[in-house]
Every structure is written in structure tokens, then in C-alpha cells.
Amino acid sequence: MILDEIVEKRKEQLQREKEKFPLEEIREMALNSKRIPLDFKSALQADGISIISEVKKASPSKGIISEDFHPTDQAKAYEKAGANAISCLTEEHYFKGAAKYLADIRASVSLPILRKDFIIDEYQIYEAKVLGADAVLLIAAILEEGEILKFYQLAKSLGLYCLTEVHNEEELQKVTRCKCDIIGINNRDLKTFEVDLNTTKNLATKVPYEAVLVSESGMKDGSDIKTVKEYGADAVLIGETLMRSGNIKKTIEELRGSL
Ligand SMILES: O=C(O)c1ccccc1NCC(=O)[C@H](O)[C@H](O)COP(=O)(O)O
16 A cells, blocks of 8 residues: 555655654753744634645655655745635655745744655654644554554644544554544545545544644635535635635635635
8 A cells, every 4th residue: 555655665764864853852852942833723713614735746646746845935925815724744755745844934034834745754753843844644544553553642742733534443442442632634635646526525523522624635616615514614725726826815715615
């Protein structure tokens, strides 16, 4: 499965990162950081629907999405267009992301930023804090329940929020047993890459407590947003549609249009 391949490559990237800055150093930097992270959770609870706009150069399902890629300009355009938060991919091999993009974006916008990556090691959470992220993604499909809890608690201790992502009921049970407070429901089937908004419909009703719900992947227009909002989503995470847009302001207006 693609996730196994991504995780294998991610381990190689992690090794390079650790060679540059050993764990002890990055932990020290994170613990000494004076920056107070922004309130990612509140940003996802705006009236209507909140939009997390993703800075995404490429993906396993689509290959290169943006040839003329300027991450900081893209993020600034999202902020100007009224996005509620930014997601920045930092995985290098499949998504052509970089840690540096996040640090550069942090220096250029005031919105909360999600570190969108495949987190498999505490190192990446300390690093997220040092880069200036406000939240990290935890993907239930690649983590044991014990790891979800450990990473969730570590992130919280650093003042970072976690968007905890699920694709099915089994993963949802893992994250709800950990009482995660922001749950991302990913509509993309990672075996076929097909997107189906019914994933949000099926899982949203099965969250056994009040959580912030984010519907992720495959949303193209206002009617998709209206649909997932009706299914219970508080926020949406949108990458490709915004990356391909020639007019981000107009696209965000259209996405919010039918609410
Ligand atoms: O986007 C992919 O092809 C992909 C493949 C395998 C694992 C994760 C993948 N995407 C990560 C995401 O969650 C999306 O970037 C995000 O939800 C935005 O999706 P979209 O609006 O469809 O670009």
C-alpha cells in the first residue's frame, strides 16, 4: 500500500534531518522556544465552514500539481482570500514538500499552520514546534493506539494541536479512545485513490463525543462543501483545487458560496 511506501521514504528523510540536528538539539530548541502557538482549534470553528488551505506541490495520486510553485506566495494568497488556516506539506519525496517551506510561511502569514506530514517519530513533533507550526497531523493508519496517545500528549505539552486523521471505523475507534479533539476524516481511499464524500457521512455520526470534525480530500466546489457541512464537518482541508486555481480569492468565495 502507498502509505507503507511513503513511511519507508519518510524514515530516510528523518535520518537526514537527525544528522543535521540530533534529537537532543531539536528537543532543546523546542522546549526553549518562546513562541506561543496560535489557536488552530478555534480557527476551525468559524461561522459557516472553516477552510484549511493546503500548500501542496505534488501528490502520489496526481504527480506534480503545481509546476510554478511558490509556497510563501501561495500561503499569502490564501490568507488574503480569507482562509482560516494553512496546511503545509513537509514530506519531500512524494509531495515535494520541505521543512523550510513551513518556516518561510510562518514568517509571512498570521494564520495557524498545520504541519502536514507522516509523523512516525517524536522528533517530527519537536521539529514542528521549532519550525513555527501550530498543529501537527497524526495519521491513525500508520500509528498504533499507544503512539497516537504518546504523540498527542507530547504535542499538547508543547502547545501544539493535533489533527488526527482517520479513513475507517477501526481507525476512528483508536483515536476516540485517545479522546482526540480534532478529527480529520479523509475521503481518499489510499488503495485506489478514489475520493468518496460518503466517508465523511459514514464516520461523522460515529464520533462518540463533541469533537471538531474536518473533512479532507477531493473537494472541488461549493456543492461538495455544502454536502460535507450537512454531514457534520466544521472544517474542510483543500489542496489540489486551490493549488490549480488561477484566482484563489474567487475560488474560496465559490467554495463558501452555497452556505
Ligand atoms: O493526495 C494524495 O494523493 C495522497 C496520497 C496518499 C496519502 C495522502 C495523500 N494526500 C494527503 C491529503 O490528505 C491531502 O493532501 C489533503 O486532504 C488535500 O486533498 P486534496 O484537496 O484532494 O488535494
